[in-house]
Amino acid sequence: MDIKDFEVDGDGFLTKPELWNEEVAKMFAKSDGIEEMTPKHWAVVNIIRKNFEEKGNAPMVRTICQETGLKLREIYELFPLGPARGACRVAGLPKPDGCV
Amino acid sequence: MDTITKEQRKAALDLMKANLASDSKFQTHLNACVRCGLCATSCMYYIAFKDPKYIPGRKVNLVSSIYRRYFTPEGKYFPSLFNARNLDAEMAEEMVDCLFGGCTMCGRCVKHCSIGVDVSYIVKKGREMLAVMGLVPKTLQATVDAAINTGNNMAIPTEEFVDTIKWMEEELQDEMGDPKANIPLDETNRHIIYTLNPREPKFFPLSISAMAKVFYAAGESWTLSSKYYDVTNYGFFNGNNEEAAKIAGYLYDETHRLKADKLVLGECGHGSRASRWEGPNLLKKAYDFEMTTALELMAEYIRTGRIKVDKTKNQTLCTLHDPCNLVRNGGLLEEMRFVVKSCVANFVEMTPHGNDNFCCGGGGGQLAMSEYNERRLKIGGIKADQIKATGAKIVITPCHNCVDQLMQINHTYKLGVTIKTVAEIVADALVLPDPASPHDNPADTAAETVADPLHTDSNSSK
Structure with a gap:
């Protein structure tokens, strides 16, 4: 399986978020230079995924911190492209609107 | 794009006609390009791709060729001789590709133009024509729609915004060791109403606490709105001036509602421009309150020794x-x-x-x-x-x-x-003031002290 097997938008976000699974997450992470998805990475991704499935959008970074117990700076370190282009993309969400 | 309808073409040409009638700058700049080609190497797109379609003069020519075809006799009767083109599907597609997809409206070409054609202004006029034809790229339109419908371009619910601000306030109090350090929300009669880019509360809130720290150090009287805090205005880019006016109106109305003296535009280039320079044109009225950017405000704080x-x-x-x-x-x-x-x-x-x-x-x-x-x-x-x-x-x-x-x-x-x-x-x-005497005569330490009308109220509403 390869990223090329999935339809993504111009920014590399999954066009059909329902096709997402853990393998997809690992592939997207790897393409962003995250060699290994650690438990902390998964904690962030799972919260984002849960929020998306329940509310249809990406959570506030506050919610991510609150639910995972991670510090803000840790999240930026885990996902160098940030919560939107980094973590939300790995979690299979569509690209959020706005300046991200 | 296979085809465009008669209605789409008519809408675009009617708008062009109205723009020609209402703004002589439009006609002047459509006719001004002398095809010297100096603009080519000023454009990032042309430098990066070396494709002639990205030459700024060519982008202007897309719009001006429509002008010649429909609004000049020579272009109407001898289109090929006068470089006049029909507004058809092929043309509309080229316009979307180059005016939306091939220009950041940065204006570097304007500076390099031998006669000063305002290329980004013409690009914007072209985008306006595409907007009335319903051809705005959908991701850009989604950002404008979110701002119109929710008051911020990321559609952040108020409650979630407030939670984030409270969180940043707690962090600020911890860092300052002062339980009175705060991030005021929806306070009326403050000197300043401050604005944010929604990506700050949503994903990158450290810049909010940074500015709050600066306000704290300055002893500023300020507030955020919990509903209309968005400094951006993507209506400035999608070519829909009514939408741009509506978004600009949110900040105008909120500044009045909270009875602030001064609207401070957060760190955002196009948002600052859309409110400060374009705002009166969009709203068709002058601002009746002061407006400045966070950058200038910080410069003033430093220059006057207030921080x-x-x-x-x-x-x-x-x-x-x-x-x-x-x-x-x-x-x-x-x-x-x-x-x-x-x-x-x-x-x-x-x-x-x-x-x-x-x-x-x-x-x-x-x-x-x-x-x-x-x-x-x-x-x-x-x-x-x-x-x-x-x-x-x-x-x-x-x-x-x-x-x-x-x-x-x-x-x-x-x-x-x-x-x-x-x-x-x-x-x-x-350098934070001693908590025991927070703002004791900061003007004494300013190297080049200038009169600071704000300083008198610096302690008034903390």
């Missing part, structure tokens, strides 16, 4: 990225350097910089348009090379749109730098 900064606290080599809408199109070249150089010990300029600086590549709404992501990252390579050549480890820029593009460039081109807003750099350099 104290120590540049030795920031030792890492820094460079500055000039946002097009604040420098080339905004006039803040010197002010920006005054603030940054007051706050960092080691500074290096990019080449070129200031009014001749290259755009980050994310302007003109590009950052919101996924359709053209690859192009955006490719032209960003020019900025990456500029940054690399400075050897700086921190890139400072007073625009959150630029910040996001620079973050992506940083990752794509493996620059290994940190991107910071000006507020973050100022906050890092702050």
Whole structure:
């Protein structure tokens, strides 16, 4: 399986978020230079995924911190492209609107 | 695009007719290009792709060829002799591709034009025609729709926004060791109403606490609105002036509702321009309150000694990225350097910089348009090379749109730098007053003290 097997938008976000699974997450992470998805990475991704499935959008970074117990700076370190282009993309969400 | 309807064509031509009648600048600039070609190498798209379709003069020509075809006798009867073109599907597709997808409206070409054709203005007029034809790229339109429908371009619910602000307030109190340090929300009769880019509360809130720290140090009387805090205005980019006016109106009305004296525009290039310079045109009235940018406000705090900064606290080599809408199109070249150089010990300029600086590549709404992501990252390579050549480890820029593009460039081109807003750099350099006597006569320490009408109320409403 390869990223090329999935339809993504111009920014590399999954066009059909329902096709997402853990393998997809690992592939997207790897393409962003995250060699290994650690438990902390998964904690962030799972919260984002849960929020998306329940509310249809990406959570506030506050919610991510609150639910995972991670510090803000840790999240930026885990996902160098940030919560939107980094973590939300790995979690299979569509690209959020706005300046991200 | 297979076809465009008669109605679409009529809407676009009616708008062009109205624009020609209401603004003589439009007709003048449509007729002014002498095809010297000097603009070509000023454009990031042309430099990066070497495709003639990106030459700024060619972009102007798309719009002016329609003008000649429908609004001049020679173009109407001898179109091929006078370079006049029909507004058909092929033309509309080229316009979408080049005016939306191939221009950041940075205005660098305007500066290099031998006769000063306002290329970005013509591009905007072309976008307006595409907007009435319903041809705005959908990701850009989604961002405008979110702002219109919810008051902010990321559709953040008020409750979640408030939670984030409270969280940042707690962090500020911890850091300051002062339970009275606060981030006021929806307070009336404050001196300042401050505004944010929604990406701050949503994903990058440290710049909010940085600015709050600056306000705390200055003893400022300020507030945020919990509903209308969005400084951006993507209506400035999608070509729909009614939508742009509606968004600009949100900040106008909220400033009145909260009875603030001064609207302070957060660090956002196009948002500052859309309110400050374009706002009166959009709203068709003058602002009846003061307006400034966070950048100028911080400059004033430093200049008057209202805050104290120590540049030795920031030792890492820094460079500055000039946002097009604040420098080339905004006039803040010197002010920006005054603030940054007051706050960092080691500074290096990019080449070129200031009014001749290259755009980050994310302007003109590009950052919101996924359709053209690859192009955006490719032209960003020019900025990456500029940054690399400075050897700086921190890139400072007073625009959150630029910040996001620079973050992506940083990752794509493996620059290994940190991107910071000006507020973050100022906050890092702050020398905080002794908590026992928070604001004892700061004017005494100012090197070049000028009259500061604000200082008198600095302690009034903390």
